[in-house]
Amino acid sequence: MSRRTVLPTQRTCGHTPPCPTAEDPDREAALLVASHPEQGWGLLCNGVVLFDDTGELLPDGRVVAPQRRTG
Incomplete structure (x- = not known):
């Protein structure tokens, strides 16, 4: 039997200004x-x-597939 750990989607960020959450479109800016x-x-x-x-x-x-760059 496998166990899967799911981390909370909302984390308390102590940075100022707060970093974007995992749900925000700019989440990579954290x-x-x-x-x-x-x-x-x-x-x-x-x-x-x-x-x-x-x-x-x-x-x-959830998995976000790699973004292929064009050009």
Whole structure:
């Protein structure tokens, strides 16, 4: 049996001004609180895991596919 941990979607941000929440369109603007470049990801203070390929894992478990750049 597997267990799945879901992080809260709202985190209390102590930054001034407060960082965007995981639900905000500009959620990637939140401050980085843990960086693991050797593994290709970082954790933002709003609970979003941001991957080097621009994909995201939201605190509620939803996945945001990488954004392909054109041009």
